[in-house]
Amino acid sequence: MSLFEAVIIAIVEGLTEFLPVSSTGHMIITEYLLGMDLSGNDGAFIKLYTVAIQLGAILSVLVLYRKKFFPLNRWNFYLKLVVAVVPALLLGFLLDDYIDTLLESPLTVAISLLIGGIILLFIDRLFKNPSIHVEENLPMAKGFKIGFWQCLAMIPGVSRSAASIIGGMQQGLTRNLAAEFSFFLAVPTMAAATGYKLLKTWKEHPEVLQDTSNLQVLLIGNIVAFVVAMLAIKFFIGFLQKRGFALFGWYRIIVGGILLLLLATGYQPAL
Numbered sequence: 512m513s514l515f516e517a518v519i520i521a522i523v524e525g526l527t528e529f530l531p532v533s534s535t536g537h538m539i540i541t542e543y544l545l546g547m548d549l550s551g552n553d554g555a556f557i558k559l560y561t562v563a564i565q566l567g568a569i570l571s572v573l574v575l576y577r578k579k580f581f582p583l584n585r586w587n588f589y590l591k592l593v594v595a596v597v598p599a600l601l602l603g604f605l606l607d608d609y610i611d612t613l614l615e616s617p618l619t620v621a622i623s624l625l626i627g628g629i630i631l632l633f634i635d636r637l638f639k640n641p642s643i644h645v646e647e648n649l650p651m652a653k654g655f656k657i658g659f660w661q662c663l664a665m666i667p668g669v670s671r672s673a674a675s676i677i678g679g680m681q682q683g684l685t686r687n688l689a690a691e692f693s694f695f696l697a698v699p700t701m702a703a704a705t706g707y708k709l710l711k712t713w714k715e716h717p718e719v720l721q722d723t724s725n726l727q728v729l730l731i732g733n734i735v736a737f738v739v740a741m742l743a744i745k746f747f748i749g750f751l752q753k754r755g756f757a758l759f760g761w762y763r764i765i766v767g768g769i770l771l772l773l774l775a776t777g778y779q780p781a782l
Contacts, residue, residue, distance in 0.1 A: 512547070512553065512556060512557055512560065512728060514731065515546055516547065517560065517728045517731060517732050518731065518732070518735055519541060519545070519737070520538055520541055520542070520561065520564070520732070521564050521731070521732040521733070521735035521736045522562065522565070522705065522735060522736075523537050523541050523741050524538060524561070524564050524565065524567075524568060524732075524736045524739075524740075524742040525567070525568060525571075525735065525736040525737070525738065525739025525740055525742075525743060526699070526740075528565065528672070528740055529568070529572075529672050529694055529697070529740060529743055529744050529747055530670070530672060530738075530743060530744070530747055530759065531627075531631060531670045531672050531673030531676060531756060531759045531763075532624075532670055532672075532673070532759055532762060532763055532766075533620070533624065533627070533664075533667070533668050533669060533670040533673070534666070535561070535621065535664075535667050535671075535765075536620040536623060536661050536667050536669075536670070537560045537622075537766075538626055539617060539620050539667055539668075540617065540620060540766070540770060542557065542561075542590055542606075543617045546588055551617045552716055552718060552719055553644045555712060555716040555719050556660065556708075556712075556722075556725050557715075558708075559708055559709070559712045559719065560729060560732060562704055562705055562708040563705050563708065563729055563732075563733070564729070564732040564733050564736045565701040565704065565705055565734050565772075566702070566705055566733060566736075567732070567733035567734060567735070567736030567737035567740065568701065568736050568737065568740040569677050569694055569697065569698050569701050569738050569782070570693070570733075570743060571696045571736075571738075571740035571741040572697060572698055572735045572744070573698065574704040574715055574741065574742075575628065575741060575744055576691070576694065576695065577651075579646075579695065580737050581633075582725070587647075588646065588695075590651070591646075591651055591687075592654075592695060592696060592698070593648065593656045593660075593699065593701050594651050594655050594658070594739070595654040595655055595657055595658035596658055596696060596699040596703065597655070597658060598655070598658040598661070598662050598698050599658060599661050599662050599665075599700050599703075600700075600703055601736070602665060603665065603703070603707070604707070605633045606665060610674070611699075616667065617690060617770060618771075618774055619666065619667050619668055620667050620668035620685070620767075621668065621767045621768075621770040621771045621774065622668065622767070622771075623668025623767075624763045624764070624766055624767030624770070625668065625758075625763070625764055625767035625768065625771070626743060627668070627669060627670060627763050628672055628759075628760045628761065628762070628763030628764035629760065629764065629766060630673075630677070630760070631673065631756040631757065631759050631760030631763065632756075632757055632760040632764075634677055634680065634755075634756050634760075635686070635755040635756055636759065637680075638680040638681060638683075641680065641683055641684055641685040641686070641688075642683040643664070643682070643683045643684045643685065643688065644685050644693070645686060645688065645690060646695075646748065648742050649684065650687070650697050653682040653683070654692075656682055657678040657679050657682055657692065658675075658696070659678070659695070659708045660674050660677060660678025660681070661675040661678065661693075661696060661700065662674075662681075664709035668767075671697065671700070672690075672693050672697075672732070673759075675689075675692070675693040675696055676688075676690050676693045679692050679693065680687075684753065686751055686753075686755070687748065687751055688704070688752055690748060691748070692778055694744065699726060699736055768775075
């Protein structure tokens with residue numbers, strides 16, 4: 512992986528991680544368009560990189576919502592996050608190898624983008640009467656159910672943000688609160704996914720993490736993802752308050768349709 516490719520993927524991650532468009536799906540599309548080789552040690556590092564740069568995105572949430580996360584004695588808030596993340600931890604561990612296989616499938620991404628886009632076109636009409644306006648009023652059980660919705664994002668192209676936001680709105684949260692709780696839930700979810708991926712890579716491909724150039728690329732990628740994610744979150748919350756989800760739905764449909772067309776015509780980027 513070149514530094515240029517790493518920066519491009521980090522920008523894509525930062526832009527899309529907290530938007531309802533699927534960051535993983537967009538990174539797979541980016542890898543496909545760049546003609547990146549996912550075999551051997553290079554492939555092992557690329558797969559690690561696309562997960563590990565989520566740490567930069569996590570840090571952006573902690574900075575922007577520092578009053579929510581600190582001081583650390585906000586036990587009820589943290590307990591809600593722990594309960595909500597349990598489904599993703601269990602299913603992620605059980606389905607890890609299968610998920611890795613799906614991560615190499617642009618077709619899965621294209622179909623997921625299309626289906627998710629259609630759902631987003633109608634989501635604002637489905638849940639018109641929210642009953643929970645602040646996180647403090649969110650019951651633990653509802654947080655747990657939102658955690659199950661988040662698990663849909665294990666399918667590449669299904670946005671973690673969109674899945675948890677839709678789950679939140681289905682559980683009675685306002686549009687903005689559902690989005691913010693999705694950001695909060697991302698922190699333990701992505702931290703666990705990154706930690707597990709690092710351990711797995713160390714076990715199966717230790718030479719990948721022993722290469723200092725790879726570590727430098729990881730550091731640069733996380734810095735880029737952090738800066739871009741901060742800007743994306745600020746934009747998303749402001750946009751939601753005024754416009755809702757329809758534009759993101761159309762965007763997903765267009766991108767998914769273009770990707771399907773490329774795949775159908777047998778397009779192969781030059782390596």
